[in-house]
Amino acid sequence: xxLSVPTxxxxxxxxxxxxxxxxxxxxxIGDACEQWGFFYVVNHGVDLxxxxxxxxxxxxxxxxxxxxxxxxxxxxxxxxxxxxxxxTKQKVDWKQVFDFTPELPGGSLAESSMGVHGRNQWPxxxxxxxxxxxxxxxxxxxxxxxxxxxxxTLNAGMDCKNFIESxxxxxxxxxxxxxxNFYPKCPDPALHLGVGPHSDPAILTVLLQDSAVCSLQxxxxxxxxxxxxxxxxxxxxxxxxxxxxxxGKYRGPVHQVLANHDSDRFSLPYFLAxxxxxxxxxxxxxxxxxxxxxxxxxxxxxxxxxxxxxxRGEEIQVSHFEM
Ligand SMILES: O=C(O)CCC(=O)C(=O)O
Ligand SMILES: [Fe+2]
Numbered sequence: 001x002x003l004s005v006p007t008x009x010x011x012x013x014x015x016x017x018x019x020x021x022x023x024x025x026x027x028x029i030g031d032a033c034e035q036w037g038f039f040y041v042v043n044h045g046v047d048l049x050x051x052x053x054x055x056x057x058x059x060x061x062x063x064x065x066x067x068x069x070x071x072x073x074x075x076x077x078x079x080x081x082x083x084x085x086x087x088t089k090q091k092v093d094w095k096q097v098f099d100f101t102p103e104l105p106g107g108s109l110a111e112s113s114m115g116v117h118g119r120n121q122w123p124x125x126x127x128x129x130x131x132x133x134x135x136x137x138x139x140x141x142x143x144x145x146x147x148x149x150x151x152x153t154l155n156a157g158m159d160c161k162n163f164i165e166s167x168x169x170x171x172x173x174x175x176x177x178x179x180x181n182f183y184p185k186c187p188d189p190a191l192h193l194g195v196g197p198h199s200d201p202a203i204l205t206v207l208l209q210d211s212a213v214c215s216l217q218x219x220x221x222x223x224x225x226x227x228x229x230x231x232x233x234x235x236x237x238x239x240x241x242x243x244x245x246x247x248g249k250y251r252g253p254v255h256q257v258l259a260n261h262d263s264d265r266f267s268l269p270y271f272l273a274x275x276x277x278x279x280x281x282x283x284x285x286x287x288x289x290x291x292x293x294x295x296x297x298x299x300x301x302x303x304x305x306x307x308x309x310x311x312r313g314e315e316i317q318v319s320h321f322e323m
Contacts, residue, residue, distance in 0.1 A: 005218065005227055005235075006032050011043040013145050029146070030153030033238055033246075037253030038218050040233040041146070046138045048232060051208060054135040057128050059266050062096055062182035064123070072121040074099065079118035079305060094192040094259040098180040100132055102140065105171050114276055114298045116305050117175065136178045139270035143176070143206050146236060147272060150204065154246055156284025163283075168203075173275035175301065176202070181267045183215070186259035194257030194265065199318070200239040201252075201304045202273035207235040213265040219254040227255075240300075240318035241274070244292040247282035252318060273301065293321045 008028045012021035032039035061069070066084075074081040084096040100120045104113060122129040144164060151160040183194040194215055209216065209229040216235070217224040227235055240252040257265075274280075276298030282290045295318070303316035 003220070003225060005036050005038045005040060005225070007040040007042060007230065007233065008032065009043045010041045010146075010149075011045075013149060014045055026149050026152050029149050033150060033153065033242075033250040036218060036220060037251055038227060038235065038237045038255070040230050040235055041142075042230075042233045044142055044234055046142055046234070050131070050134055050138060053127075053131050054268060055208070055210075055266065057125060057131055058098070058180040058268060059182070061098060061123055061125060061128065061180065062266070064125075068123065069096070069098075072098070072123050074118070077115075077118075078121070079116055081118075081121040093195050093257075094183060094186050095194050095257075096182045096184070099177050100136065101177050102136060102174050105173055113175075114302050116302050117276075132178065135268075136270070139178060139206055140174070140176065140272075142234070143204060143270060143272035146206070147203055150238065150242060150250075151245070151283070154249070154284055158283065168274040168278055170275055170277070173277075175273040175276055175297070176271055177273065178270045179268070181257075181265075181269065183257065183260065183265040183267075185264055186261060189259040189261050192259040194259050197254050197256045199243075199252035199254055200237060200271060201241070201300065201318075202239040202271045203241050204236060204238045204272050206270045206272070207237070208268040209235060210266040213260060213263050215258040215260060215265055216267075217256055217258065219256075224256070239271070241280045241295070241297065243318050244280045244295055244321065245283050247285050247289070248291045248322075273297070276301070291323055292318070293323055295321050 008025060010025055012018055012025045069082045072081040074083045080099050080101055082098045085092060104117060148160045148164060151163065186192050211229050211231060214226055214228040216227040218227055237253055237255065238250055242250055243252045274297050278297040280295040280297060282292055300316060
């Protein structure tokens with residue numbers, strides 16, 4: 001039997017009156033987090049017309065001339081917008097990206113943002129901004145409900161909704177990023193990767209995959225497994241902060257994206273991330289059992305961002321906080 005990342009029907013997470021169905025789904029999510037750190041979700045409640053519209057407009061943007069894309073280019077002073085020179089583990093990825101983010105309460109450059117938040121920049125494409133903002137909102141809802149489900153699997157004896165609101169997103173501050181990824185055809189895929197092996201730094205990722213091309217892979221026991229596109233699904237993976245909250249029960253899975261010779265690929269991840277001030281530490285375990293030191297999310301993110309833009313040695317990893 002070929003091992004594969006499981007598919008979970010999450011309709012019961014929304015229909016909150018059926019407690020036993022809901023706890024079955026939560027159990028499946030916990031098993032998937034333990035075995036893979038990855039799972040597909042179906043019946044997720046996100047408007048599929050909106051998904052299609054965001055995909056179409058995203059692809060349209062990347063097919064525009066570079067001069068147009070550079071008008072909304074990211075810089076050392078603004079982390080939102082277009083880039084075609086991102087680094088993973090200090091190597092240039094064979095891809096282009098466009099990032100946008102929820103506005104911070106109190107203005108997009110709130111003092112707490114540590115200089116890494118930036119302002120959204122929008123290309124002059126009809127309906128682009130409106131569609132992407134709607135997409136972002138639907139991702140916020142889905143990602144937070146999955147976050148709550150993953151926290152419940154930890155049986156940490158706390159009110160997960162309250163923890164999310166008061167400890168992770170105080171004042172609704174959220175540092176999540178929505179990213180349009182475009183992987184152009186590559187003349188020599190053996191020499192390049194779309195994205196090199198990495199784990200995602202934040203809480204969890206909700207990924208929409210291009211429905212045509214299979215390039216995403218997750219590492220398990222030293223071997224890479226394909227995560228092929230599945231129609232009308234999202235791919236979920238947990239990130240480094242979830243690893244620390246779970247005291248290492250779950251690992252932020254290492255994954256990569258292959259480069260392709262014959263076709264372009266488009267994907268649209270949403271990285272759910274807490275407020276800058278959030279302190280992440282193992283939940284529901286005694287002090288002496290904690291395997292991770294406290295992590296200040298804002299500092300962690302700043303350090304990771306710096307590594308995205310310039311070759312500054314080894315990137316910050318959650319393993320640096322292991323005790
Ligand atoms: O494009 C994909 O399928 C995944 C991209 C990814 O891993 C990332 O942007 O962190
Ligand atoms: Fe990733």
